[in-house]
Amino acid sequence: MTPDEAGRYLRAYKEDRLSQEELIKLFQRAPFEDLGFARVDTHRALRKGFPEVVFGQGKTPPQIESIVQKLAEASHAVLVTRVEPEAAADIQSRMPELTYHPLARCLVWQGSTELHMGGKVCVVSAGTSDMPVAEEAAVTAEVMGNHVERIYDVGVAGLHRLLASLERLQQAEVLIVVAGMEGALPSVVAGLVSQPIIAVPTSVGYGASFNGLAALLGMLTSCGSGVTVVNIDNGFGAAFAASQITQLLHPLA
Amino acid sequence: MTPDEAGRYLRAYKEDRLSQEELIKLFQRAPFEDLGFARVDTHRALRKGFPEVVFGQGKTPPQIESIVQKLAEASHAVLVTRVEPEAAADIQSRMPELTYHPLARCLVWQGSTELHMGGKVCVVSAGTSDMPVAEEAAVTAEVMGNHVERIYDVGVAGLHRLLASLERLQQAEVLIVVAGMEGALPSVVAGLVSQPIIAVPTSVGYGASFNGLAALLGMLTSCGSGVTVVNIDNGFGAAFAASQITQLLHPLA
Amino acid sequence: MTPDEAGRYLRAYKEDRLSQEELIKLFQRAPFEDLGFARVDTHRALRKGFPEVVFGQGKTPPQIESIVQKLAEASHAVLVTRVEPEAAADIQSRMPELTYHPLARCLVWQGSTELHMGGKVCVVSAGTSDMPVAEEAAVTAEVMGNHVERIYDVGVAGLHRLLASLERLQQAEVLIVVAGMEGALPSVVAGLVSQPIIAVPTSVGYGASFNGLAALLGMLTSCGSGVTVVNIDNGFGAAFAASQITQLLHPLA
Amino acid sequence: MTPDEAGRYLRAYKEDRLSQEELIKLFQRAPFEDLGFARVDTHRALRKGFPEVVFGQGKTPPQIESIVQKLAEASHAVLVTRVEPEAAADIQSRMPELTYHPLARCLVWQGSTELHMGGKVCVVSAGTSDMPVAEEAAVTAEVMGNHVERIYDVGVAGLHRLLASLERLQQAEVLIVVAGMEGALPSVVAGLVSQPIIAVPTSVGYGASFNGLAALLGMLTSCGSGVTVVNIDNGFGAAFAASQITQLLHPLA
Amino acid sequence: MTPDEAGRYLRAYKEDRLSQEELIKLFQRAPFEDLGFARVDTHRALRKGFPEVVFGQGKTPPQIESIVQKLAEASHAVLVTRVEPEAAADIQSRMPELTYHPLARCLVWQGSTELHMGGKVCVVSAGTSDMPVAEEAAVTAEVMGNHVERIYDVGVAGLHRLLASLERLQQAEVLIVVAGMEGALPSVVAGLVSQPIIAVPTSVGYGASFNGLAALLGMLTSCGSGVTVVNIDNGFGAAFAASQITQLLHPLA
Amino acid sequence: MTPDEAGRYLRAYKEDRLSQEELIKLFQRAPFEDLGFARVDTHRALRKGFPEVVFGQGKTPPQIESIVQKLAEASHAVLVTRVEPEAAADIQSRMPELTYHPLARCLVWQGSTELHMGGKVCVVSAGTSDMPVAEEAAVTAEVMGNHVERIYDVGVAGLHRLLASLERLQQAEVLIVVAGMEGALPSVVAGLVSQPIIAVPTSVGYGASFNGLAALLGMLTSCGSGVTVVNIDNGFGAAFAASQITQLLHPLA
């Protein structure tokens, strides 16, 4: 039932061509499915200002291309995650307006009105091999309008490097802490700042790291101090959650 | 090295009784351990306004009692989690100023200056058996100065109950979503609101729920939409993280 | 918005005291939450004829008692699962109209109009220790109006006992097959009948049965032949699913 | 012992060339193995009307080819699952009478008498990446004579899309619900319909989805509402089980 | 169909009151279920000479009592495993003819004709805490007519004790090797003897022994050298399997 | 200390050039390491008559070649397991005296004196995909001098095929039962024969079969009936263990 139809039915009712009972029955029969005005496409409504996001893994360049083209029509930015360099180059050869972030493996289309929400997100990572996940988080947070401070390679086995960044850590509104192996970094950072921390376990490591399970469990069991956790390697998800927080602080007009 | 000692060394240096080289060496020898002014007890400093928290499980009533007495001297509130009713009654018989929340299994000591930070936290839970964890989160969030909206028993198998609470869901600043079994509730709530969601898996369920593992994995794999997760049954941790967010919005003067 | 309110608004609209635009806006504002006629309490509506079910585990006798009393007012039958004998005796001392099935650990309140849907369900179980789960399924299926054929103690290591029941197996409309240990029985039964089979792994066994995991995995990996599986020890769930099938064949007038 | 031999022995007995005792002993010696008339090839007998099914994975095109040719002689349809496009193209180049469903990765040979049993199966899936499994289920159900309604891309994080399909959901006789990640869709659908639901976890997802384990556990722990589950990615098995149910409703003459 | 009935049918056929076709149809209709002479209660037939075995765990003394009494009528020995001392004492107070082996937790009823098959079984165990499982194996093997050689407390960390028993190890026909913790003993024994070795992991250990999982995996991955494995703590099963081997060597007349 | 040296020392002692005390000390110092006569290369000694075995996986053709050549000098047969067809063809081009069994992936060198121990081993397998493992077991058992009876494709979902082989099953001395998926076949076979059964889980299956874990757990939890288990896919190990049993029955002169 489109709003037009609803309007027609209401008029018919007003003009006594339709009884009140019949009108109610008509509405009842299609309560959710196409009641039109009663139906809220919550995501689109709620996440105003957020870019459209495409999970690139497992999609062919032509598939990505056509999805991006369609989404670009109706939004201010499109972010494609998990795109390998070859696929990115292939797509860019036909869509040169896209920007590729090779470390983050993200492809970004930015409309004319770039978003500057003003959030302050700090992305901290433990080792060099955690950087792709950290960069996925950083690029995502930037596309979502945040200023991003990167503090990389500050693993817990070399505390001095982490402590040397104390001030930058404390200036963020939200921190995303990325770590593989034993995933101890969020616990340590949680002792140094009072802001919300979103921890991202990575699948970096071998043997008993069991593809990120060790880091995941480590981060979950450290939650007493207020750390929350996202899925293994989910840099995007962490940045999305962080942006939900910064949006609270910097609401879009 | 106490500040006094530091002062003495500096004066000695000024009066040429100590060379600059010797002074620096003295500081170097004790870089972290007792440099006094260089040492920051970060937790106490950072979490100003937060109550002191005691994990009650595994502690005897006398142990809890003496810890609470000591902490109450220097803070505005003390929260003891995981206290069984018998233990609570025993403690209250000697410390009648404590309040016990039986469902949440929390014991609270509130100083004269109650905190009203003004945060708005909504605690949502799926089933009646998830309520102890939900209440631990709710009581914690209240002690931390938030107004808490409780929406309980709105599991995903009865969507109408959840949808009927849509407006209350959308008015929160942060949502804590508690669910056992398959842990699907956070995914559904994430589609209805744009605020940060902290998911708490509970150990409720039997068989293939594997003491909360099913709910935990379910919540983690739903993180694409911005849900972050804390440890199984960790209602306290979720409320702590939620309060870190509301504190950003309502900074204490 | 109750139907009454909706009626009032519609009349106001008809009498031009409310514009069409305002009317639509009123409906939009409360799309799901209390639109009254647009809101369907799906469970109650859909499962007409089904008894009310209470999961007894973890509830005290008084809690069970008051829930049963409340539910009995508005339904034809109430089934309480997982009730220990002592609790049952305690409840029955005050509510002698309840029937207790000790092996199934089920407490049943039956209204005056007993349901006879006419479905034919066969419950098959492998060992004597699987019987509590099998009986939970059997009693549930009976309360839901099915005729139940019990074939117990027909484990795969003694095929002759199973084969001797071939005809009874083949006369069922749906089969519930309950087995612990290696959970092989459903695979074997699936080779003997063409009807739907719902497999219930039990936590019976020790060591490498890992509380029913071995049986669960065994049953899942046998699904090629059309077996579907419910949670470990979930006799109730299997009977519920079986009754959904028999209801298709014997629709209530 | 072939039926012919059995006949000879019986005649010999009748003509007194064989005593009753000797005859019984002859039968006893070969009770199961080749008693001929006493042996029932249950599968073939029971599943009359069902197509022959070949699990294509791990088989070479020539192997598939020769199996299909042999099976096609004695059945009305042959379904080969898990066939990659290259293999399918290779086989079709020599057997053009086969139809290939690329998304479902199914190869179908249909005899002259197509089966129209009349069952109504609805296949629901959560995300686009779940579609191969959903299509395997849909194609299988069609080959087994059902009308199939496809409702794809209705994940729980966007409830309005699911609710918009409510009527189509409720018109099915059986529903197959396919979901990866947290596997929450079956729980939600179970709250909207009263028909049997067969849930298929998919291996879609990464990190803590552990190749479908998260979805599997999620679906199993949701079984209280009558959902039954098949193996991870087992679209075929779900459709087979669904067809066993629709066959009960639409028995072949 | 009992043999008597079969006889009647055959006579009716012989006397031409029943056609050959009708006779065959009669047999076909009841192929497995009660064809009488065609049905073999394989277990009873095959395991002639073996005692009847009752799994005592989870059974009440009266239940055990009545089962033993019934089984004792038709067999030469009855073995009840997993009986706690209190239960055993209770049963023995009424059935003084039973013998209780406290370490093995086995209750044995021995008929007048004790079995002396003559098999030589050696039971080897690693630590003192493995002894209950080892004794369950030893007592079972004895009841099954074997001579049992016990070599206990010969863990791999003290090789000299094991090596000192080399000759006794090599004289056995079959060896049962019981070990918890890392389960290394079977691998070592396999290097010293050429006879079949049946390994029994025990749930002894803590932490990473995960209730016997470490020992189980250790024993399975050592199988290259011909070790076979039974379930965790399954001393009975190992002795049963060992007796199947010694029975091959010492067939009962 | 070589036997020669030992002899020299003994003579020195006899000729009083060495005291008894010194002699004993000499022996003590090198108790195990090179006492020569006191050291038993147990494997070689014990497994007289057994072929030399090489685990081919992960070895290059030249490596296999040189190992086989060396071993062939001192033994009557050499068995190389897990050799891919290409590697086998490469090796055979230079060593045409080797026989390759493609399904079993085994390469065999047979000396002039072929072993005919006379053991009777029956290899049973559930599905066609289990055949490589079954054949590895069969070829191994043959090389070890047994007569092997193969009964393949007799899964539990089609009991009649298994029952039709009852007599051949019962004539074996030892049975090796190979099954993937739910691994139910050994349990069923154990109900039909009284001989030792060695179960081999295979990694065949997908999803919840978890690379053979489901079959492994299923077989272990079925051990009550005397089934013993080897590692996943370990056809060789099963045949080795089976041959240890048949060797007891047919000792080599």
Added chain:
Amino acid sequence: MTPDEAGRYLRAYKEDRLSQEELIKLFQRAPFEDLGFARVDTHRALRKGFPEVVFGQGKTPPQIESIVQKLAEASHAVLVTRVEPEAAADIQSRMPELTYHPLARCLVWQGSTELHMGGKVCVVSAGTSDMPVAEEAAVTAEVMGNHVERIYDVGVAGLHRLLASLERLQQAEVLIVVAGMEGALPSVVAGLVSQPIIAVPTSVGYGASFNGLAALLGMLTSCGSGVTVVNIDNGFGAAFAASQITQLLHPLA
């Protein structure tokens, strides 16, 4: 063969009553088992100076008592681990010479000559609930003759407490680091000292700590920096290993 027998044989040989060949054969026949002088009870010999250790868990007070009495005759100290307070009190009532360490749950018998090896072991622990395991390590290390420095309650979420102990950490010869939850402490300590670190995961924690699994995996995946790990809660094992290292530095005369 006892040394006496060996002596007799050697004399017989010397006196030509026994040929050299016969003598060698006699030795060969009993190579390991009772060659007397060739057999080394390695443990006793090697671990000179170490106390005798009894694992108290699962043993009754009388059993512990009699074992201690026996061991005390031949050693300088006896350590019983895992003794509950009640059992300890019971034993001490009869053996007042024993000392009980309630937090460590250790019972110690000390002979007249106390061992002072001089090793310097530092035991570090993260939380108050880790203290029982830490104390088991500390008491064990003391009984083995080490000086023990305890640094407790220095979890990674409060770095300043750990850093304040830097000098004491760096003065140890070996460090034992005990932590539950996420087990991050060893990684951090490894960045501050260059001495060997033995990490002990504890079963402290709930939910996703999975009884110490999270800490165990975290510690194992941190091993790149030279941390080695013992079993969950194995304070004794860590101290034993630490003492093996300090013994290298302070060899007993």
Added chain:
Amino acid sequence: MTPDEAGRYLRAYKEDRLSQEELIKLFQRAPFEDLGFARVDTHRALRKGFPEVVFGQGKTPPQIESIVQKLAEASHAVLVTRVEPEAAADIQSRMPELTYHPLARCLVWQGSTELHMGGKVCVVSAGTSDMPVAEEAAVTAEVMGNHVERIYDVGVAGLHRLLASLERLQQAEVLIVVAGMEGALPSVVAGLVSQPIIAVPTSVGYGASFNGLAALLGMLTSCGSGVTVVNIDNGFGAAFAASQITQLLHPLA
């Protein structure tokens, strides 16, 4: 704050251009981050004499090349682990001064002053397939200045080979024991020597070895005897830990 700046501030203070209070405040403001003299780069300071180590896996030859070049400037040796032969050859073509150890997959750059610390490390391994991990340990230990004794292929199923090496085992200061499959070797070695043993589980094995999990659990549960464990396949980590021990015994001047 650089030491220079610190000096300037101190002089300013001395010359009364800066009050003592201001000076202290300046230090306080930058407590950890750049206090210069107060900050200790612990790793570099502590591990004097140790080579720089690069984890080669996942790095391209050019990346490795540039890292090695940079590190070589400031250290006496550089060790790159996990380098495949092709990558090594590529790097060596441009940096011929590097040595490649193909079995250990290690690339070593040795400065002019080779380190000879004098530690005695014994590397023991169970099977030929464990050799790459064993060699990674051996090469690492050598680069760290130890003399390394290799005892390979001494699995527990052939004890005589291990016992024949007893003396060499006992002469080491530290032992590294490498084993896959059931990981039993460290337990056995622990019974033969009194020195510290570091166990390395390898991912060698198939089926129930679960990529090294079986060996890992086996080694952890054997820790009672003083064995400590590193991550699966972590030969480098074991050698690093071993060198920390030998450095205690052979301190660098």
